[in-house]
Amino acid sequence: MSTTTNTNTNTNTTTATTATRGQGQSIDLAGKIGLIDGHWQPRVVAEMNDYQFKVVKVLGAFEWHRHAATDETFIVLEGALCIALRGPGYAQGHAIVLTAGQMAVVPRGIEHKPCATVETKLLLIEPRGVVNTGDGDAGGRTVQNDQWI
C-alpha cells in the first residue's frame, strides 16, 4: 500500500500543493503553521469545492470586521482564542472563548474581533476570496489572498 504525507518543508511544497488544491493527501496542520513567518498571516493549505482551509498563528488583538456574505469558521489547534462578537442577537461584551479542540462559526454579518493572549494556532474555513479584514476599511492588516503553503 502506498501512502502520502505532506511534510516537505522545501519551497516546492507550495507549487505542488497549489496544483492539486491540497487534495488527496495528508496535510499536517502544525507542520504547515511552522512554515509561516509572523502572526495574522493566513496561508491556504487545501480547497474543498469553493472553500479554502487556511492555517494561521495569531497573538494579540485583531481588528473588528465582518463578512456580509459568508459565515466563517475558526478551529483552535493550539492555544486559546477569544472572539468578541457584536451585532443583532449578541449582548454587549459577548465573546466566544475557544481552546484547543474547540471550534466556532461566526455568522455572516456579525462583527467580530479575534484576540489571543498566548500564541495560538488556528485552522480557518471560509469561501475562496474572503478577505481577512472583512468588508470595511482594509487598513494595514489586509493579507493578500490565495497564498498557499
Next chain:
Amino acid sequence: MSTTTNTNTNTNTTTATTATRGQGQSIDLAGKIGLIDGHWQPRVVAEMNDYQFKVVKVLGAFEWHRHAATDETFIVLEGALCIALRGPGYAQGHAIVLTAGQMAVVPRGIEHKPCATVETKLLLIEPRGVVNTGDGDAGGRTVQNDQWI
C-alpha cells in the same frame, strides 16, 4: 465580558444547537463525540453557509463509496485514519494516512474507503445533504442526515 461554552450534556443541547445552527458559540469537539453511541454515526454540530460540520468516531473499515458532486474533508482529532482511494490519478493501493492534527480533502468523484485500526475521532466537513455512504448502493450503513448533537 460574557462568554459561551457548549458543554451541556443534557438533551436540551440538541434543540438549542439546531436552532442556532451551532453558530456563535464554542463547540467542544471531543465533548460532542463523547455523546455519540456507536461507530460510523456522524452527528452535526454546526453549519457554515450550506456546509455542515459533523463529528464521528470510527473503528474498523467502512464501505467503498464516492460523492460525485462534492469534495469531502476529514480532520483527525484523535487516533489514526487510513483512507484508501481509487480512481483517475491514483495508483492501485493508494491510501492517505492521517493522525491527530492532520486533514485530507477527498476529491469529488473519487472512490474512497476509510478505515481505522484504533478508535478514531473525526471532524467531517461537507455540504448539507451529503449521504455518508455516497451515491451508490446505500446498504445497511447509511445514516439518516441532519442528526444534531
